[in-house]
Amino acid sequence: MITVRDGDLARAGGLAALAVAVGGLGAWAYANTGASPSDWARDLAVGLSFATAGLVARWRRPGNPVWLLLYLDGVTWFLGNFQGTRVPALFAVGAWLEALNMAILVHLLLAFPYGRLGSRAPRALVGAGYALVAAGGLVRATVLDPATSSGASYLSCPDCGPNALLLVSDADLFTTIDLAYRGLGGVLTVAALVLVVRRWLGSSPVRRRALLPVWAAALVAVAFLGWDVAYLLAPGLFEAPGQPVVLLASDVSEVAVPFAFLVLLLHVRLRHAELGNLVIEISGTEPDPQRLHGLLVRVLGDASLRLGVWHSGTAHYLDPHGRRLDTPPPGDPAMATYVDGRGQPLALLVHDPALGDDPQLLAAASAAVRLAVENSRLHGQVAAGTVEAAARAAEAARAASARILRSADQQRRQLERDLHDGAQTRLVLALMTLRQLDARLAGGTDTAIRQSVSTATQTLHQALDDLRDLAQGIHPALLTREGLSAAVLALAQRAAVPVVVSIEPGRHPAEVEATAYFAICEALSNAMKHARARAVTVTARCQNGRLVVEVTDDGVGGADPAGGTGLAGLADRVAALAGVLEVTSPLLGGTRLRVELPCE
Numbered sequence: 001m002i003t004v005r006d007g008d009l010a011r012a013g014g015l016a017a018l019a020v021a022v023g024g025l026g027a028w029a030y031a032n033t034g035a036s037p038s039d040w041a042r043d044l045a046v047g048l049s050f051a052t053a054g055l056v057a058r059w060r061r062p063g064n065p066v067w068l069l070l071y072l073d074g075v076t077w078f079l080g081n082f083q084g085t086r087v088p089a090l091f092a093v094g095a096w097l098e099a100l101n102m103a104i105l106v107h108l109l110l111a112f113p114y115g116r117l118g119s120r121a122p123r124a125l126v127g128a129g130y131a132l133v134a135a136g137g138l139v140r141a142t143v144l145d146p147a148t149s150s151g152a153s154y155l156s157c158p159d160c161g162p163n164a165l166l167l168v169s170d171a172d173l174f175t176t177i178d179l180a181y182r183g184l185g186g187v188l189t190v191a192a193l194v195l196v197v198r199r200w201l202g203s204s205p206v207r208r209r210a211l212l213p214v215w216a217a218a219l220v221a222v223a224f225l226g227w228d229v230a231y232l233l234a235p236g237l238f239e240a241p242g243q244p245v246v247l248l249a250s251d252v253s254e255v256a257v258p259f260a261f262l263v264l265l266l267h268v269r270l271r272h273a274e275l276g277n278l279v280i281e282i283s284g285t286e287p288d289p290q291r292l293h294g295l296l297v298r299v300l301g302d303a304s305l306r307l308g309v310w311h312s313g314t315a316h317y318l319d320p321h322g323r324r325l326d327t328p329p330p331g332d333p334a335m336a337t338y339v340d341g342r343g344q345p346l347a348l349l350v351h352d353p354a355l356g357d358d359p360q361l362l363a364a365a366s367a368a369v370r371l372a373v374e375n376s377r378l379h380g381q382v383a384a385g386t387v388e389a390a391a392r393a394a395e396a397a398r399a400a401s402a403r404i405l406r407s408a409d410q411q412r413r414q415l416e417r418d419l420h421d422g423a424q425t426r427l428v429l430a431l432m433t434l435r436q437l438d439a440r441l442a443g444g445t446d447t448a449i450r451q452s453v454s455t456a457t458q459t460l461h462q463a464l465d466d467l468r469d470l471a472q473g474i475h476p477a478l479l480t481r482e483g484l485s486a487a488v489l490a491l492a493q494r495a496a497v498p499v500v501v502s503i504e505p506g507r508h509p510a511e512v513e514a515t516a517y518f519a520i521c522e523a524l525s526n527a528m529k530h531a532r533a534r535a536v537t538v539t540a541r542c543q544n545g546r547l548v549v550e551v552t553d554d555g556v557g558g559a560d561p562a563g564g565t566g567l568a569g570l571a572d573r574v575a576a577l578a579g580v581l582e583v584t585s586p587l588l589g590g591t592r593l594r595v596e597l598p599c600e
Helices: 005-033 037-060 066-076 079-084 090-095 100-111 120-140 170-201 207-209 212-233 235-239 241-284 289-300 353-358 359-384 387-441 447-474 477-484 484-494 510-529 564-578
Strands: 306-311 314-317 336-342 345-351 499-503 535-542 546-553 580-584 591-598
Touching: 005 037, 005 066, 005 079, 037 066, 037 241, 066 100, 079 090, 079 100, 090 120, 100 120, 100 212, 212 387, 289 306, 289 359, 306 359, 314 345, 336 353, 336 359, 336 580, 353 359, 477 484, 477 499, 477 510, 484 499, 484 510, 484 546, 510 535, 510 546, 510 591, 564 580
Parallel strands: 499 535
Antiparallel strands: 306 314, 306 345, 336 345, 535 546, 546 591, 580 591
């Protein structure tokens, strides 16, 4: 869990306030040029999306400099809008630094996802981009007279300015300098794309997935380059009826970059939580090296991963097929991770080096492998007759499973809170903004914009409902706050069939309440989807230090615990807490699911 200190919270609040202030100033300046509410609202959404993504990244990954690049790209997005003011100093800042956000975007392209530029070529390219904006942008600004070159920027505002940096008012000279400036910017953009493509081709599949947001940014860069080329070759295109469509496509592609980064962060959190489920799966049954290997490949997303288990007889690591597995030789890009237990070798993982970029994920995977191999040795001890030692080892393994189960549930609760406090809050704010915009457009004649706002409002409503359902499925907040009884009552109210609930009041350990709740969810789901039940009864009570949960329906019966992954996964989860699961389901006789869990 990440602890937020008062100082960090104050700094984050200050950064957010700065982004909102600069964005508001930019929107005001943009509106001064005659831009419609939909135009400046869309422009505001792009810049604030980058700034928000940067602040979220700072919260989740404070040591990664990528957050600062995302944030600065969002703040500098608005600088060009300052050319819409009649304040000479602000106009000069906008004219000079109009392209600064593009230089930062190139930096983000080449530094993502770890915030490091690496070799000399990307460092030189990023330095050239900043130098072009600093020097070339300044030279261009000294000859930009808005009165004679009103079409020099996307604002096209002849009444704006004057320019505090203006030294020479010569339209022909400005055109020459502007062409050279844009041309050099296009060359640097193409060079950046070449480096990104080369990096992609030289990367492993795991790292390529991590670079997907870079490709979103690359598409943005291509869009802006195409925009400049089209402007140079056919200026009349920007006065055509299709101009709003081009603007909207460009802005949508820009918004995709920060959201792609946030999706990557959420995906990493989900992979950590899924490792907890992996431990539950491998601890409930006798470990199988082939099954363990398949689970690791699925959870870690590395199809090249190889697993070797230490064999004391041969003093080598053997893969699931009994073949020897050695450390990758020099020059092989694969990475080796050794898993030890009590000072003795247990296993070897040979995997994509990109997994080493997330040491916490790799450590969790190693812990899962350690538990599986030790369980396997435990079963060997039982077969050899060392029952007493095996019992002690079994208890230790069960305790380890329970600890990891608690950690997995904690990850689920944290992920639910992240969704509620992060994405859900931002969707609600966006919905409120659209409602305010709709109110301002009331009575207007532009029905197309009002229809677009109405459609976007409906879409946000649906997205908000979907997000709430997702958060509820990951871990219901009501279960954490008020306990099993309140959470099950809320679940019963949403059920498609009548559900009678009788649960004794009181609280139990968090992992016990979570397991009981998900057992009831699984039983209700089966009753409604497969058993065609007309009514369901749910009871829960404490007996002799154990929480006894029973779910009974009047459906068609015939449920087979071995026939699907739901009941099988539930059985593994219950076993991790030293509980008991019983399913009674005669044909045409309904189904009764009974779970007993220690609750003291």
